[in-house]
Amino acid sequence: MHNVSRFAASVSVLSASACLWSGCSLSQDAGVPAGPPPENALLDPIATIDISRGGVGSRMWLGDLTGDGRYEFVMAQPDGGFNDAYFPHSVQALTAFDLEGNVLWQVGEPTETARSGSDIPCQLYDLDNDGQLEVLAAMNDEVRVYNGSNGELEATVPLPAEHAHDCILIANLDGDDHPDQLVVKDRYRKVWALDTDGTVRFTFEGNVGHFGWNYDLDGDGKDELIFGYHVLNPDGTQKWSMDLEGHADAIWVADVDGDPSNGVEILVGGDGSYLYNADGDQLWAYEDTVESQNAFPGNFRPDLPGLEVGGLDRIDRGDPGLDGLFLVDAKGRQLYKEERTVPGWASIATVVRGFDAYPGDLFLAYRRGGGLEPGLYDGKMDRRYRFPGELEWAHFMWGDLLNDGRSEVVAYTDGGQAYIFSTDANADVKKHGHGGRTQPKRLYNWTRYWGSETPVE
Ligand SMILES: [Ca+2]
C-alpha cells in the first residue's frame, strides 16, 4: 500500500532489482531523486573492514578522530566475567580504525571473555575544546581521556564511587559555551555530575533508568537532565518527575507535535511510550504494548503533521519469543503494529535520517532473528532497503561518515567485519572530506540504550 502522492508510483520489482545497488535510481545532481524510491532493494557495501582486532563484545563509536573530515570509528570492548545485569562495565580495550580498515591505535588488550549486555562507558568528544576529538573511557575507576588521533593519554577524571561508570553523558551544566560536565551513573539508582577535575557538582538518587539525555528546556544556557522518569535542573534538584511503572529504556527530546510555539516535547519509552511537555504534563500514552523498547521520533510520514513515534514491543521474552514493530502518530494514535509470523524477540529499532534523497526519515530494524533480514522501512512500513542475510545479528550505526551530506549506515558483526552502506553511487571511503567537523551531540552522547533529540544530526 503506497501513498501515491508521496511516491510517484509503486516501483516494479524489475526496476528495483535492475538497480540493485549501483545507485541508478538517484540522479547524481544535488541528490535529487530521479524517480520513486526503491522497493526492498538489496544493499551492497561500499567497504568491508576487518574489525576482529577490536575484540568480541565490542561496540562502535563514530567520529572524525583525525580531523580530515572523514569519520573514523572506535571499537570499545567492555570488561567481562560478571553479571552485567547488576554491575556496570568498564572499558577493557579501545581500538581505533579508519574507513579503509587501518588500525590507528589500540589501548588495552582485548579479551576473549567480553560480553556486552548493557551500556559501555565510552564517548568520542572534544572535551578540551581544541578542535580535536578525544576518546573518553571509564577504565580502572577513572575516566581516561585519550587523544583521538594517536591514542595518547591526555587526562584522567577521577570517578566518585566504585560503580559510577554505567555510562557517560556530556552536558552543559555551568552555562558556558562548551559542554564539559560528565554525568555518570550506577545501575540504576544514582547519578553524579562531575567537572573535568572530578569535582562532584551534585548527586541524585531515583529511578534513573539506563541512560539520560541533556537539553536546555528553559533556554537559560544550562542543560536540564532527563534521567529515567526524573527531569532535573542543572544543579541536580528535581524539576518534575513522571509517575510511571518500570524503568526508562529510551529518552528523546523533540518537537513531536510540530508546534515549536509550545516548545519541545519529551518522549520516554518504559513499559509503554509516553509524551510529556517540558512542564511535565503528560500529552499522551501509547500502552498497546507489553514492553516498549527503543521508542524514537522521526518524520516517517511527511504527509502527516508533526513527528511519528516508532518503537519495538517485546511481546514475549521466552523461547522462541516474539516481538513487533510499531508506529504511532504525533498524538499517540497507532498507525501500524506488526503481526510477526516468525519467532524472535531481540529486535532493535531506530530512526535513520538522510540515507537517501527521498522525503522522510527511515525506520531501521535489525537483530530480528527468525531469518528476517535487517531493513530500512518507510512510514507505511514498506521495506525500501534490505541488508545481506549474513547481517541478521549485526549491530548498526549511522552518520555522515564521508561528509558528503548524505548518511551512511554501518553494520558490524561481533568481533568480525564492519560493512558500510551508502545510496550514493559515487561514495568512496578513500575520498577526503573537509576537516573541522564538529562532533554531533547524537554521537558524543551515544550509548546502547540511547537517548537523543530531533532534529538529529
Ligand atoms: Ca578522519
Ligand SMILES: [Ca+2]
Ligand atoms: Ca580536544
Ligand SMILES: [Ca+2]
Ligand atoms: Ca536550562
Ligand SMILES: [Ca+2]
Ligand atoms: Ca512542540
